[in-house]
Amino acid sequence: MEVAFYLSALVAVAATFRVITSTHPVHALLYLIVSLIGVAMVFFALGAPFAGALEIIVYAGAIMVLFVFVVMMLNLGESAVEQERAWLAPTLWRGPAVLAGVLLLVMLVTLVGGDFDGIISGETLTAKMVGITLFGPYMVVVELAAMLLLAALVAASHLGRSDAQGEADLARERQRERAEVTASRNTAPVPEETPLTDGAEQPTGRGGSA
Amino acid sequence: MSWWTPQVEATLFAMFQAVVILLAVVLAGALLSMFERRLLALWQDRHGPNRVGPLGLFQIVADMLKIFFKEDWIPPFADRTFFVLAPGIAMASLLLSFMVIPITPGWGIADLNIGILFFFAMAGINVYAVLFAGWASSNKYALLGALRASAQTLSYEVFMGLALMGIVAMTGSFNMRDIVNAQEGFWNVIPQFFGFCTFVVAAIAVTHRHPFDQPEAEQELADGYHVEYSGMKWGMFFVGEYVGIVLVSALLVTLFFGGWHGPLLPPIVWFLLKTGFFVLLFVLLRAALPRPRYDKVMSFGWKVCLPLTLINLLVTGAVILLIDPAA
Numbered sequence: 001m002e003v004a005f006y007l008s009a010l011v012a013v014a015a016t017f018r019v020i021t022s023t024h025p026v027h028a029l030l031y032l033i034v035s036l037i038g039v040a041m042v043f044f045a046l047g048a049p050f051a052g053a054l055e056i057i058v059y060a061g062a063i064m065v066l067f068v069f070v071v072m073m074l075n076l077g078e079s080a081v082e083q084e085r086a087w088l089a090p091t092l093w094r095g096p097a098v099l100a101g102v103l104l105l106v107m108l109v110t111l112v113g114g115d116f117d118g119i120i121s122g123e124t125l126t127a128k129m130v131g132i133t134l135f136g137p138y139m140v141v142v143e144l145a146a147m148l149l150l151a152a153l154v155a156a157s158h159l160g161r162s163d164a165q166g167e168a169d170l171a172r173e174r175q176r177e178r179a180e181v182t183a184s185r186n187t188a189p190v191p192e193e194t195p196l197t198d199g200a201e202q203p204t205g206r207g208g209s210a
Numbered sequence: 211m212s213w214w215t216p217q218v219e220a221t222l223f224a225m226f227q228a229v230v231i232l233l234a235v236v237l238a239g240a241l242l243s244m245f246e247r248r249l250l251a252l253w254q255d256r257h258g259p260n261r262v263g264p265l266g267l268f269q270i271v272a273d274m275l276k277i278f279f280k281e282d283w284i285p286p287f288a289d290r291t292f293f294v295l296a297p298g299i300a301m302a303s304l305l306l307s308f309m310v311i312p313i314t315p316g317w318g319i320a321d322l323n324i325g326i327l328f329f330f331a332m333a334g335i336n337v338y339a340v341l342f343a344g345w346a347s348s349n350k351y352a353l354l355g356a357l358r359a360s361a362q363t364l365s366y367e368v369f370m371g372l373a374l375m376g377i378v379a380m381t382g383s384f385n386m387r388d389i390v391n392a393q394e395g396f397w398n399v400i401p402q403f404f405g406f407c408t409f410v411v412a413a414i415a416v417t418h419r420h421p422f423d424q425p426e427a428e429q430e431l432a433d434g435y436h437v438e439y440s441g442m443k444w445g446m447f448f449v450g451e452y453v454g455i456v457l458v459s460a461l462l463v464t465l466f467f468g469g470w471h472g473p474l475l476p477p478i479v480w481f482l483l484k485t486g487f488f489v490l491l492f493v494l495l496r497a498a499l500p501r502p503r504y505d506k507v508m509s510f511g512w513k514v515c516l517p518l519t520l521i522n523l524l525v526t527g528a529v530i531l532l533i534d535p536a537a
Contacts, residue, residue, distance in 0.1 A: 030291075053327035054327070056331035056334060057330050061330070065364060069357065072341070
């Protein structure tokens with residue numbers, strides 16, 4: 001299994017590197033998908049097939065699809081590639097790269113110096129063991145995560161609702177304002193009044209039909 | 211003959227099995243394109259393709275020759291990498307899913323203990339075929355088809371997974387072979403009837419079959435995501451769709467209808483008969499049903515099927531705990 005681990009880890013690292021250096025957004029996303037599948041393979045090689053399968057189903061199969069979906073909708077052309085190229089100028093990434101390199105060095109030294117042998121073993125974790133661990137010692141974390149997701153769901157549903165009631169209220173308010181304005185100007189009518197009301201009416205009409 | 215050890219024999223037999231299953235599936239997919247046209251004609255009171263060979267049986271040969279010899283055209287405005295990659299993903303992800311399906315007690319390619327999850331993973335990867343094909347074609351119709359496809363597939367994959375969790379809870383395993391063995395004499399379709407209904411709907415939607423063929427929708431999208439494809443690349447999408455039908459039929463048989471179990475006849479015959487029945491059912495659905503509007507498809511998925519699967523899962527869990535609190 002060690003060969004499988006190192007090969008898929010290498011693929012994941014190389015693909016992630018290409019995600020950063022690639023200037024074409026959709027090509028970068030393809031590398032990100034490959035990288036996630038590489039990480040899933042690492043899980044398989046480490047004897048955690050359940051985590052590996054979930055990695056592909058959740059990340060590669062659902063979240064990345066939404067990423068690709070959004071990037072496809074943006075219709076990014078040559079200008080986006082140019083912008084990416086400008087952002088990848090060496091002056092911009094030199095500093096963070098050196099700092100990250102220091103961190104990598106520290107980690108490598110710790111790994112080589114410490115006694116971490118026996119991590120890649122043939123032992124396979126089953127879905128049942130994962131479930132027992134999740135709903136045993138990590139019960140509180142799972143419940144908190146569930147509440148967080150529920151809050152996110154409620155927020156998303158609030159942001160995305162068609163807002164029929166709110167729109168109607170807004171329209172009524174605008175109408176009243178307009179009526180007040182007309183009433184106050186009734187004593188001295190101005191010729192610009194008609195186009196002004198037209199302009200104010202248009203957004204409410206569109207909002208009502210949407 | 212010192213190298214002819216039992217291990218070598220087992221390896222060779224496994225490879226032989228894999229090749230036979232692969233060929234059978236691809237052939238079934240290709241032949242199905244012809245059988246479907248004949249069956250649709252039968253049910254719609256038409257003749258269908260009946261000229262080439264006896265009963266029109268050689269129509270498939272003519273079709274395949276035509277597909278192979280057509281010019282393999284890549285539009286100059288297309289993104290080459292993605293344009294070539296998409297049909298490969300479409301075909302490969304579906305064919306790989308057959309890996310986890312146990313055909314008979316002795317036949318089957320891989321005995322993974324995450325069997326169902328492997329199918330879900332492959333179904334998740336399959337979305338990219340349509341998405342990449344639609345985007346790489348640089349065509350408005352193709353892009354619209356791809357957008358519809360990804361939204362539809364994502365929505366329906368959510369409860370496709372949940373629909374099967376009732377079975378997993380009952381069997382106590384993701385392994386397909388365990389699930390078939392647990393159904394001896396008592397098929398899962400009886401206790402998991404709502405799971406079965408929602409899984410059928412989700413399976414048709416994920417393979418973009420009629421009446422859920424929104425991504426293709428000939429009348430409004432001019433064939434959707436594969437409008438720019440020709441020759442064998444288009445053929446791979448085409449055969450891939452039929453491979454998808456065979457796959458979901460085989461899955462329905464394995465998960466809900468007892469797999470190879472059945473009286474009198476040998477296991478392989480039962481498996482093929484049951485799978486054939488569901489393939490016929492999918493063709494009949496195409497012959498009988500009109501295509502609903504796109505927003506109706508989406509709201510049906512989220513507002514009817516998803517709550518139904520959740521209730522089903524909840525009731526299944528409660529019943530399992532009621533019968534056997536220790537498990």
